[in-house]
Amino acid sequence: DSGVTQTPKHLITATGQRVTLRCSPRSGDLSVYWYQQSLDQGLQFLIQYYNGEERAKGNILERFSAQQFPDLHSELNLSSLELGDSALYFCASSVWDLLRGKAGELFFGEGSRLTVL
Amino acid sequence: GQNIDQPTEMTATEGAIVQINCTYQTSGFNGLFWYQQHAGEAPTFLSYNVLDGLEEKGRFSSFLSRSKGYSYLLLKELQMKDSASYLCAALGAGNMLTFGGGTRLMVKP
Numbered sequence: 001d002s003g004v005t006q007t008p009k010h011l012i013t014a015t016g017q018r019v020t021l022r023c024s025p026r027s028g029d030l031s032v033y034w035y036q037q038s039l040d041q042g043l044q045f046l047i048q049y050y051n052g053e054e055r056a057k058g059n060i061l062e063r064f065s066a067q068q069f070p071d072l073h074s075e076l077n078l079s080s081l082e083l084g085d086s087a088l089y090f091c092a093s094s095v096w097d098l099l100r101g102k103a104g105e106l107f108f109g110e111g112s113r114l115t116v117l
Numbered sequence: 118g119q120n121i122d123q124p125t126e127m128t129a130t131e132g133a134i135v136q137i138n139c140t141y142q143t144s145g146f147n148g149l150f151w152y153q154q155h156a157g158e159a160p161t162f163l164s165y166n167v168l169d170g171l172e173e174k175g176r177f178s179s180f181l182s183r184s185k186g187y188s189y190l191l192l193k194e195l196q197m198k199d200s201a202s203y204l205c206a207a208l209g210a211g212n213m214l215t216f217g218g219g220t221r222l223m224v225k226p
Contacts, residue, residue, distance in 0.1 A: 002159065033214070042218035043160070043204065056213040090159060105150070106214065108159035 003027065006091050006109035014117055018079040021112045025072055025093030031055065032074040033094075033106060034066055038087040049074055081116045088113050119143040119209045121217035128223045129195055137190045137220045139205030147208040149181050149188045154202045154219065163203075164190070192222075200224045 003026035013019055025032050034046040045058035049068035060066075063081075068074040078085060092106035120142045129135040141149065148167040152160040166172055166181035166188060178191040190203055202219040209215060 002161075035216075043216040045213060045215060048213070058213065058215075105162050105165060106152075106160075108161070110159050 002107040002109065004091060004093050004107050004109035006089075006112050008112055009110065010113050010115075012115045012117065013081060015081055015083060017081050017116075018077065019081065019114065021076040021078070021089050021091075021114075023074045023076070023091030023093075023109060025074070025091075026107050029093035029095055029107070030072065031094045032068055032072070033092045034060075034074070034076050035090045035092065036087050037090060037111075038084075041087075043090065046076070078114070083116050086114055086116045119207060119213070119215040121205055121207055121215060123203075123205050123217045123220045125218065126221045126223070128225060129192075131195055131197060131224055131226050133195050134191065134193050135195060135222065137192070137203050137205075137222065139188045139190070139217060141186050141188070141205070141207045141217075143186075143207045143209035143215070145210035146183065147212065149179075150206040150208065150214070151177075151179050151188075151190045152204040152206060152216075154204060156201070160204055195224050197224050197226070 005024040007022045030051045033048045035043040037043050046060040047066050048056040052068050063079050066076045088111045090111045092108045094106050123139045151163040154160040164179040171180045176193045181188045202221045204219045205217040
C-alpha cells in the first residue's frame, strides 16, 4: 500500500460524457502528479501540482483539467470523452525534496481504469 | 524537450543476470529513476541516481553516466517474480519526471 488513494478504481462511460477522477496523496506529500497509461503504453505525464499550484504541464489535452485543493487532494476532470481516452489514469505523490533527491521518488496509487464505449 | 529510450522487451533465465539499458536526453537534469511495474499494477520506485556511478540495493543495481546520457538497471539472481516492466525516468527541466516506454522483462525457468 503506497498510501495514495484513487477513486473510482473502475469507470465505464460513453463518448461525449464527463468524468472526475479523485486522488488523495500520502500524508505529508505536497506534490501530486497525474499520468495516463494506455494499453501496453508507457506513462504519459499530464500535470503536476505542488501545494495547490500547478507546477508542470505535459501533453494534457484541453478537454482535460485538474486542480489541487487546500486539503491537498486532487481531481482530474475529463470531458467530451472519446474512445481514445480509455486508459489507466495514475495519480502519484511525492515530498518534492530536490536536495535529498526525493523529487523523483513518486508513490503511485492503484490507478483509475477508464473505459469509454 | 526530453527523450528517453529503452528496449521494448527482454528475456532472461531464472538465476541469471540481466542488464536493462536506458539512454536519455534532457535539459536541466536532476536525476535518473528506475521503477518496476507488474502488469495491471502501479509502478513502484526501485532506484535513484544523480551522480555518476553505481548504486547497489540488494539484487538490483543502477548505474549512471551523465556525460553519456546513459543508465542501466542490473538485476542479479533473477527470480520469476522479477517478470515485469521496468521504467526508466528522468527528472529534467521544469522538474518534470518523464518516463520511457518501459522494458518488459520475461524471466523463464
